[in-house]
Amino acid sequence: MVARFIVLLSLAFFLVDAARAHPAKSIEVGVDGDEISVSVTHQVKDPAKHYIGEIKVMLNGKEIVSQKYGLQGSAGKQEALYVVPGLKDGDKIKIWTNCIKFGTTEKEIIFQTEEETEKEAEE
Numbered sequence: 001m002v003a004r005f006i007v008l009l010s011l012a013f014f015l016v017d018a019a020r021a022h023p024a025k026s027i028e029v030g031v032d033g034d035e036i037s038v039s040v041t042h043q044v045k046d047p048a049k050h051y052i053g054e055i056k057v058m059l060n061g062k063e064i065v066s067q068k069y070g071l072q073g074s075a076g077k078q079e080a081l082y083v084v085p086g087l088k089d090g091d092k093i094k095i096w097t098n099c100i101k102f103g104t105t106e107k108e109i110i111f112q113t114e115e116e117t118e119k120e121a122e123e
Contacts, residue, residue, distance in 0.1 A: 023103025024052060024078075027095050031111055034085045040078040040097050040105075047072035053100035055080055060092050087111050 023042075030037040036057060044050040051072030057065035065082050072078045078097075087093075091111040098104050 021101030023099050024097045024105040027107040029109050036082045038080045043076055047075050050101050052078040052097050054098045056096040058094040
């Protein structure tokens, strides 16, 4: 009977904690020259205990950056800036994030220089 109570109590605590855990809501990616800026929206109560624990950057399917964190920069988001020399039109940039409590989120963009974007707009 006591063992059953302990199991049920443990399950209840697990479910309450899991209900508060969530992956990132969104990822914004910006590219300026050879810099990739990443802004991960992840609203939390305490960014020292619940945070985006890892951000990965993939370029054309190859992982080029894996950065781990021990806390989140603010209660609303995690931000990062990466220098990636040699980006070319058509490069696929994929950002992957992992919440330490639960869930992953990813976003993929196709890189285009401003010149290429303006050229397409004229057509």
